[in-house]
Amino acid sequence: MNGLSLRILASEAAHNSFYGNKDELIWGTASFLIIFAVFVRKGVPVVKKAAAARSQRISDEIANAEADKADAEAELKTLTSSLGNAAADAEAVVAEAVARVETVKVDLFARVEADVEASKQRARIEIEASKQQAFADLQAEVAAMTVTATNAVVIENLTDAVKSDLIEQFITQLGATR
């Protein structure tokens, strides 16, 4: 019911005890019906269309949201899978590194042990050589001292008489040789 109808009814009500003027009531009702019909004919489809469009838009948005959610979940799954692979790779790398370190450690120990053994062997040889050299030096020194002392004693006792005796001994021994 529009404002015009209300004003007609209000005007007629001032002249009629209950419905007022009968014509006005008819015309008013007819106008109302016409306007209502026009409204139903023209306005309702528009409203329905708008509502349907809105509903469609909401459905599309829900569908898009669902798709986005699915994409996000797929991405999440991929990332989770990748993370899992990365962790496995990391563990493999760490395991390989540990194995390599163990190998290097074993090699290093073996090399160090070999070096130590070689050093010990060299040291033993050098000690033995030093000992032999020291013994030889000592022997040579004692020999030199002995020879020096012997020379000194012999020369000191080589008087002319002794020299003459030595010549006599030589002649005698040579004469006895045939």
Place this chain on the structure above:
Amino acid sequence: MSSDLIQSYAGAFHAVAAAEGMLVVVEEELFRFGQALEANDELLSVLSDPSVPVARRQQVVEDLLGGQASPATLGLVSLAVGAGHGAELPQIVRALVERSAASRNHAVAEVRSAVALTADQTTRLAAAITAATGKAVEIKVVIDPSVLGGLVTQIGDTVIDGSVRHRLNQVREAIA
């Protein structure tokens, strides 16, 4: 100097000494001089140095042997030195001594001793060497203090070492 040249000089020295009737004396004097040269490198160097004038070298010989040796010995040494054979004098003298001994059917026994031998010792030593080697020898004694005591006898290539030095060397080798 070649061996032939040494033998030639030795033959010439022998002929001159024999002609002078002083073979034994000249031979002995030359032997002593040869020993002195072998023991004195500086003297040997001066007498054989071509950069030293001949007159200077002969004057050295004159200073050394003048009044100490016979004129024949002095003349022979001066001749060799003047001819530039001072360095070969010890070899010439050795050849002369061997030649002289050989002319008497003897070999030369060079004996090194720290002290001089008496005539009796020399005679008995010659007899002992003859008995040991079967060769009649003439003894040439060289005084060599390094022998210390005893004797070292060399007849040709044969060496009989009875010296104290040799025995001390044996002791040193045994101990070393």
